[in-house]
């Protein structure tokens with residue numbers, strides 16, 4: 393994020409684009425509500441009538457998959473109506489003329505069919521965004537989980553640059569990143585192309601620096617992104633093939649798209665290690681399982697989505713009979729056994745090595761995290777006066793070599809798989825408040841299971857339910873070109889008739905049986921938000937209910953879950 397989460401409250405306009413904070417990040421959502429109370433206007437861009445839409449001044453209920461058509465049209469209006477910040481564009485950016493040329497054809501009338509939004513509403517949104525004086529964009533998976541994703545992010549950045557909404561308090565562009573520590577995983581270099589601190593493996597000076605620090609020769613080759621692993625296991629030639637796989641805090645057999653292909657690749661692997669705090673769908677394929685302590689059983693640092701480092705502290709001991717170690721201890725022991733001794737005494741030692749190797753993190757010491765609670769990078773000096781950086785690009789200084797922002801001019805592309813006669817509906821997937829991602833954690837919590845349990849729900853417009861003759865709570869079969877699953881019908885006016893929605897937390901109602909592994913070419917994120925499906929009525933509901941119970945018992949037994957809650961040994 394270019395801004396801090398706490399700055400949300402001070403924005404005068406929030407453009408909430410493909411982000412459902414109320415379910416995904418209730419604490420961030422509270423900041424959106426507070427901003428509203430302080431007088432901020434809110435524009436919500438979402439194909440569903442989510443909670444943010446209910447408090448919004450304007451809800452653009454766009455057609456799924458039309459993001460860039462809409463974003464380019466917003467740029468069109470801002471330019472056409474002379475609402476640009478011309479001084480900022482002239483002094484602090486380049487590439488504007490190309491964008492100006494490209495968006496000429498994106499008048500609100502020209503994109504009305506693609507976006508299903510009335511031209512007047514696009515004009516109104518553009519005016520609100522460009523004229524508030526302090527506009528902030530928050531976006532989420534409704535942007536990222538498309539084959540055209542990175543270019544939409546750049547399109548949103550275009551809007552912020554052309555209106556000068558960068559480099560000040562309460563403006564900017566905020567990808568409200570998913571998990572509590574997904575930003576931290578990236579900061580630490582758990583990416584195929586970088587060392588910690590976003591230092592690219594292909595840069596010779598960077599390679600030399602880490603070789604010197606660690607005393608071993610290092611490769612300058614970019615690794616394999618997670619979503620390419622099935623291809624590397626199944627289809628690459630012998631010399632490139634992945635044969636062993638170490639899965640750490642991830643459950644691809646639940647969370648990756650096109651599960652048929654994922655299962656095939658997990659079966660083909662010669663050796664699979666799973667390091668997790670619970671048994672998962674993936675651990676059922678593992679040769680070795682390394683049980684780790686959970687977040688309250690160890691020390692460490694999390695990075696929030698707004699670059700804020702925060703300490704986490706051990707508050708309880710793992711059960712005395714549990715044969716578990718902390719993740720860092722497991723990694724150290726494996727490294728030592730493989731011939732590279734790691735002898736850390738605690739997490740602070742690891743942290744100090746890290747910050748000394750990463751210029752943007754150097755000032756974020758344990759002492760400062762203790763003192764200030766939250767230290768946002770860049771924080772370059774160990775001096776106590778350097779408290780870190782809430783917002784980036786101060787005074788219009790950007791991280792490009794020339795210090796200027798770069799406009800991007802790209803045309804909208806339709807999603808990969810279109811609805812058709814056999815699969816007439818749009819299939820989209822998202823989150824619900826009571827369960828978390830692959831559900832190995834929340835599915836092991838009896839309280840949360842009491843709130844909501846297998847096989848989950850599919851959100852359908854009541855008119856569609858009527859057409860298909862299905863009622864609330866009835867089990868239905870959902871089918872795509874790649875697979876199917878069974879789940880319950882949930883009629884809701886919040887969604888349009890053309891699209892149905894499932895959450896991806898369910899083991900029986902596993903929506904990733906259906907999703908498509910179409911990837912954005914830059915981020916390699918799959919198009920979880922769009923493929924084609926159909927919903928089938930199940931005539932024999934008694935049989936279907938029995939099927940769900942039996943399947944659930946099988947899955948829980950395979951995962952070693954005790955029927956009374958908790959896990960068996």
Ligand SMILES: Nc1nc2c(c(=O)[nH]1)N[C@H]1C(S)=C(S)[C@@H](COP(=O)(O)OP(=O)(O)OC[C@H]3O[C@@H](n4cnc5c(=O)[nH]c(N)nc54)[C@H](O)[C@@H]3O)O[C@H]1N2
Pocket residue numbers: 409410411412413415416417437438439440442454455456457458459531532533534535569570571820821822823824825826827828829830921
């Ligand atoms: N309770 C709970 N909280 C979670 C998680 C969880 O599993 N459970 N997961 C965490 C993780 S890993 C993440 S990444 C975050 C994600 O949090 P969010 O980004 O909020 O994720 P989603 O709910 O998947 O999608 C957001 C919205 O995108 C909309 N959308 C779908 N298609 C389009 C489109 O074409 N255009 C636009 N503009 N919008 C569209 C959906 O209707 C949805 O409301 O949540 C985190 N928080």
Ligand SMILES: Nc1nc2c(c(=O)[nH]1)N[C@H]1C(S)=C(S)[C@@H](COP(=O)(O)OP(=O)(O)OC[C@H]3O[C@@H](n4cnc5c(=O)[nH]c(N)nc54)[C@H](O)[C@@H]3O)O[C@H]1N2
Pocket residue numbers: 533537570571640641642643644646647648649667668669670672684685686687719821822823828829830831832833896903904907920
């Ligand atoms: N259809 C569909 N699929 C999706 C998405 C979607 O919107 N739609 N969203 C995608 C997104 S954005 C994400 S981020 C992924 C998330 O998918 P995953 O990352 O696979 O799922 P999680 O449940 O977040 O976490 C993975 C595992 O980490 C373990 N874990 C928790 N704490 C620790 C720890 O301290 N140490 C260790 N070793 N393990 C730990 C948990 O027990 C869990 O099994 O799903 C993706 N899949």
Ligand SMILES: [Mo]
Pocket residue numbers: 569570571574
């Ligand atoms: Mo995520």
